[in-house]
Amino acid sequence: MIAGHALDRGPGVIVVVPGSPAATAGLRPGDVLLAIDGNALPAETALSVPFDAARAHARADMVLDMLTHTGTGVSTISLWRDGVVSTVGMAPLPACPSRVHLARSNQRNAYADGRHVFLTTGLLARLRTDDELAFVIAHEMAHNILHHATIMRGSDVKHGLGRTLGRSGRIVRETERAADARAGDLMIDAGFDPVAGAGVLDRLGGSGLGIDLFAAHDSAASRIAAMRGVVDARRVR
Ligand SMILES: [Zn+2]
Structure with missing residues (x-):
C-alpha cells in the first residue's frame, strides 16, 4: 500500500478542506507531498519497520513545523500526482496552535x-x-x-x-x-x-x-x- 500510493516518497493528502490554502493552491486528495521550498518532507518508513507511535508523532510534527515555518509567504510545494512531479505555490494562513x-x-x-x-x-x-x-x-x-x-x-x-x-x-x-x-x-x-x-x-x-x-x-x-x-x-x- 505504501509503495502503491507513493507514500514511501512523502506524506499523502487525504482530504482538502474547501476554501483552504491547499484548495486554492490546487492540491487534491491522492497527491503525495515531496518537498516544501526544496526541503524534502519525511517519507513513510517501510512496512518491515515496527510501528513506533513516538516516531510517527515526531514525523507528523516535523511536517507541521516545515509548513509552519513557511510563515505567511508563498511556498513552493513539490508534489507527486499520477506518476508526475509538479509544483504549486501555496500561501498559508495563521490558524489554530494545537x-x-x-x-x-x-x-x-x-x-x-x-x-x-x-x-x-x-x-x-x-x-x-x-x-x-x-x-x-x-x-x-x-x-x-x-x-x-x-x-x-x-x-x-x-x-x-x-x-x-x-x-x-x-x-x-x-x-x-x-x-x-x-x-x-x-x-x-x-x-x-x-x-x-x-x-x-x-x-x-x-x-x-x-x-x-x-x-x-x-x-x-x-x-x-x-x-x-x-x-x-x-x-x-
Ligand atoms: Zn487542566
Missing part, C-alpha cells in the same frame, strides 16, 4: 502535552453538548497556549499524590485556574457558551474522572462561578 486528537480508550481522559490536545473516546461518549466538548478542548488548548507543560517541567511539579500538595499543588491550581479563564475567552470567541460547557464539571465530577479536568481539585461550583465571571467581564468590555 492539533486535537481523539484517542481510542475507555478511560475518561483529556490532556495537553504543550502542542497537541488529546481526548479519549471514553470521555467523548459522556459529553452531551457541543458546549461541553468545546470546554474540554478549550481547557486543554489553553494549557498549550499558556505553555503550562513547560512551566510544570521547569518547576519540577510532582506527579501522583504529591501533585496536589504544597508547592506543586499551588502551581497546579494556578495553572488550572488560568486554563479555565483562557478557555472561557476561547469559547466566547468561537461562539460557545462557557458556563454551559463548564457544567460538565458538575455533571461528571462525581463519577471518578481522574483527569486533567479535575487536577486542581477546586469544586465544580467554584469553577463554574469563575467561568460566569469570565463571561461577565467580557460583557463589560
Whole structure:
C-alpha cells in the first residue's frame, strides 16, 4: 500500500478542506507531498519497520513545523500526482496552535502535552453538548497556549499524590485556574457558551474522572462561578 500510493516518497493528502490554502493552491486528495521550498518532507518508513507511535508523532510534527515555518509567504510545494512531479505555490494562513486528537480508550481522559490536545473516546461518549466538548478542548488548548507543560517541567511539579500538595499543588491550581479563564475567552470567541460547557464539571465530577479536568481539585461550583465571571467581564468590555 505504501509503495502503491507513493507514500514511501512523502506524506499523502487525504482530504482538502474547501476554501483552504491547499484548495486554492490546487492540491487534491491522492497527491503525495515531496518537498516544501526544496526541503524534502519525511517519507513513510517501510512496512518491515515496527510501528513506533513516538516516531510517527515526531514525523507528523516535523511536517507541521516545515509548513509552519513557511510563515505567511508563498511556498513552493513539490508534489507527486499520477506518476508526475509538479509544483504549486501555496500561501498559508495563521490558524489554530494545537492539533486535537481523539484517542481510542475507555478511560475518561483529556490532556495537553504543550502542542497537541488529546481526548479519549471514553470521555467523548459522556459529553452531551457541543458546549461541553468545546470546554474540554478549550481547557486543554489553553494549557498549550499558556505553555503550562513547560512551566510544570521547569518547576519540577510532582506527579501522583504529591501533585496536589504544597508547592506543586499551588502551581497546579494556578495553572488550572488560568486554563479555565483562557478557555472561557476561547469559547466566547468561537461562539460557545462557557458556563454551559463548564457544567460538565458538575455533571461528571462525581463519577471518578481522574483527569486533567479535575487536577486542581477546586469544586465544580467554584469553577463554574469563575467561568460566569469570565463571561461577565467580557460583557463589560
Ligand atoms: Zn487542566
